[in-house]
Amino acid sequence: MIKQxxxxxxxxxxxxxxxxxxxxxxYLTEKFGNPASRSHEFGWDAERAVEExxxxxxxxxxxxxxxxxxxxxxxxxxxxxxxxAAHFYKGKGKHLVTVMTEHKAVIDTMRHLESExxxxxxxxxxxxxxVDMEKFTAALRPDTILASVMLVNNEIGVIQxxxxxxxxxxxxxxxxxxxxxxxxxxxxxxxxxxKVDLMSFSAHKTYGPKGIGALYVQRKPxxxxxxxxxxxGHERGLRSGTLAPHQxxxxxxxxxxxxxxxATENERIRYLRDRLYKGLSQIEEAHVxxxxxxxxxxxxxxxFNFVEGESLIMAIRELAVSSGSACTSASLEPxxxxxALGRSDELAHSSIRFTIGRFTTEEEIDFAIDLVKAKIGRLxxxxxxWDMFKEGVDLSTVQWAAH
Amino acid sequence: MSYSTKVLDHYENPRNVGTFGKDDEGVATxxxxxxxxxxxxxxxxxxxxxxxxxxxxxxxYGCGSAxxxxxxVTEWVKGKTLDEALTIKNTQIAEELALPPxxxxxxxxxxxxxxxxxxxxxxKHGEMVETAACxx
Numbered sequence: 001m002i003k004q005x006x007x008x009x010x011x012x013x014x015x016x017x018x019x020x021x022x023x024x025x026x027y028l029t030e031k032f033g034n035p036a037s038r039s040h041e042f043g044w045d046a047e048r049a050v051e052e053x054x055x056x057x058x059x060x061x062x063x064x065x066x067x068x069x070x071x072x073x074x075x076x077x078x079x080x081x082x083x084x085a086a087h088f089y090k091g092k093g094k095h096l097v098t099v100m101t102e103h104k105a106v107i108d109t110m111r112h113l114e115s116e117x118x119x120x121x122x123x124x125x126x127x128x129x130x131v132d133m134e135k136f137t138a139a140l141r142p143d144t145i146l147a148s149v150m151l152v153n154n155e156i157g158v159i160q161x162x163x164x165x166x167x168x169x170x171x172x173x174x175x176x177x178x179x180x181x182x183x184x185x186x187x188x189x190x191x192x193x194x195k196v197d198l199m200s201f202s203a204h205k206t207y208g209p210k211g212i213g214a215l216y217v218q219r220k221p222x223x224x225x226x227x228x229x230x231x232x233g234h235e236r237g238l239r240s241g242t243l244a245p246h247q248x249x250x251x252x253x254x255x256x257x258x259x260x261x262x263a264t265e266n267e268r269i270r271y272l273r274d275r276l277y278k279g280l281s282q283i284e285e286a287h288v289x290x291x292x293x294x295x296x297x298x299x300x301x302x303x304f305n306f307v308e309g310e311s312l313i314m315a316i317r318e319l320a321v322s323s324g325s326a327c328t329s330a331s332l333e334p335x336x337x338x339x340a341l342g343r344s345d346e347l348a349h350s351s352i353r354f355t356i357g358r359f360t361t362e363e364e365i366d367f368a369i370d371l372v373k374a375k376i377g378r379l380x381x382x383x384x385x386w387d388m389f390k391e392g393v394d395l396s397t398v399q400w401a402a403h
Numbered sequence: 404m405s406y407s408t409k410v411l412d413h414y415e416n417p418r419n420v421g422t423f424g425k426d427d428e429g430v431a432t433x434x435x436x437x438x439x440x441x442x443x444x445x446x447x448x449x450x451x452x453x454x455x456x457x458x459x460x461x462x463x464y465g466c467g468s469a470x471x472x473x474x475x476v477t478e479w480v481k482g483k484t485l486d487e488a489l490t491i492k493n494t495q496i497a498e499e500l501a502l503p504p505x506x507x508x509x510x511x512x513x514x515x516x517x518x519x520x521x522x523x524x525x526x527k528h529g530e531m532v533e534t535a536a537c538x539x
Contacts (some may be wrong), residue, residue: 308441310466314406314414334441345439382420382470384445384462385438400437 004318006364010205010298010357011154011182012322016250017207017358023253024209027246035243036234046245053252057201060255061180061189063216069235070243073213074181075105076228077200078148080215080239081177082109084225085146085198086118089175093143097121097174099131099150100340106148106179127342128291129158137168146175146198151183155324155337155353156290157299159187166195175223181205181213185258186266186296191216197223203247207358208254212247215239265358270297272356272365277302279369283376285389289324289338289351300354303338303347304372306386307379312352315375319368324351346385346395406467407501413471418478421460423447431527433519436512442469446516448480448488450524456480456488461516468506472496472513485521 007015016024027049035050037043051065058065071077086096098110100122110120121139125131131149140147147169149160162178169176177198180189185206191199199216203209217223217238231240277300280286285305301324304312309323324335334348343351354368380386388395406414422445423430429450436443442465449458459477463470475496480488496502496510 306464308465308469311414311470314467345441349438349441382417382462383464384434384443385464387422387462395438400439400443401435 002361002364002367005320006318006360006368007320008354008356008360008364008368009320009322010360011157011353011355013204013210014207014357015359016204016209017254017257019257020208020250020253024246024250027249031245033245035245036232046243049245050243050248053248056252056256056259057214060184060259061191061199061201061216062193063191064219067191067216067219069215069217069238070248071213071215071239072211073204074103074179074200074202075213076239077202077213077215078103078105078177078179079109080225080228081198081200081217082106082146082148083113083228084238085175085177085223086113087226088224089145092145093141094118095121095141095144097123097136097139097144097147099123099125099148101125101129101153101155101337102148102150103154103179103181106150110148125340128294129153129156129289129337129341130291130294131160131165133161133164133168136165137172140168140172140174144172144174146177148177148179150179150181151187151189151199152180152296153290153337154182155335156301156341157182157296157355158290159183159294159296161294162196163194169197170195182296184255185262186298188262191218197221198225203251203254206254206258209247209250212244212251214251266297269356269358269360272360272362273297273300273354275362276300276354276356276365276369279366280372283373287347289341289343289347298356300356301351302354303343303351304376305347305350306383306389307350307376309350309352311379312350312372312375315379316368316371318371322353324348324353344396409500410468410471410502413474413500414467417461417470417474419458419460419474420462422462423449423458423460429524431520431524433516433521433523435515435519436465436469438464441465442509442512444469444473444512444516446473446476446513446520448520448524450485454484456483456485465509465512466506468500468502468509469512471500472502472509473516475499476513476517480517485524488517489521491517 033042033046035046054065054068175197179200181202197218201214203212234240287303289301324338338348432447434445445462447460448456451457461473463473493510493514
């Protein structure tokens, strides 16, 4: 008997790996020192642990540990990188570039900067979710301070060509920020090679604890930022606030495990994802959202036409998944990411995101396939749109009363 | 989002799902909503010679609350005259199903579906009535 509900929402968050949790616990109890305490062993112990973790984080992405700044998570990292650079380099210009499918932590930060008088270009991705290089290049202007493009999209899992985008930015003298929250442990990141100036990380998407993240701030060439959090001058003045050694140790250990195990783990996860994809694509009118090649191995975002996403999620309560349907969020709008791909509102409302992870089993995937197949059938029998489709009615020609 | 037991009950065991035969006598159809908005309800009523709704069926594309709202109204309109059916208000539906504020539009849509079905019946039988546009 499989334990239910089955967790297939690893892009929302991951469980802390037991090895990580074990490493964290002593830093809550006996090793409780403040790493900023320079006068005794409690502080020294904590500082050593923090620096070891910094090294582990740096190693996963081939950076210098001195380039890693601790934050509370990727949202804070994105805020610090984008606002910090925009403010520091405001003498250069007032223009920023990003993509419509970025995470809200980037989009909303950009919106805030617009209210401060900055100008932002939001690029529309191609229908496969990827940024067109020519359109990106054309968007960069002499007064562009920074461009921000995520490595891996949280909804559809597509991987942007950060290497090529970075080259364009560097050639044009534009700072390049990358939100890599969804990429660590899934995509190889080599910051010694990539022309990336700022990169955001999160621990809890990679089997570390929530509430901790990091920002990579390149040293050569040096990138300057205006601090967003003021206080005791921690983290070279870029981010004040007492460090949380237990969280930091957790992130370090999680990233160490990711570095050592990602190659074999991703192969296993890809096999499971492809098995899920194969099973679900047998369903009529199932459409994958986002490019299937340039994609992380653990993501499958799929729309089941003529079935509304939330009602499907209700029907498959044995599975913990998420939907681009409006109804799973507070707003009534369907996923802005899927709409930016040019997906119809109907398909956006009908999307389900399955994300597989370290603890997913083949048995669970097979259970998920059978369950989804059965429930889609039941909901379509109840759907007037399915009837119309079966009668050959082109739904786009119907005059609907918008409400 | 957590659902009320009544929503879950209607969702798990929807009442009167289906479609009447095209040639059935006294059948009228109301279709409201739009796929782009995430919900479409089709409500059919079967009216007897005395002007009483003797049967009703629905098909709905939408969230659980939309399915439950349409299932509920098929039960409620049965046995009512057309004018009585028109007195069913979205607030009663929302209250019965304990819909949260974000789902009130589902009950509005269900009320609109009744109005649309009644309007269709009256139009087919020579009575002109004001039809309510979708809102909410």
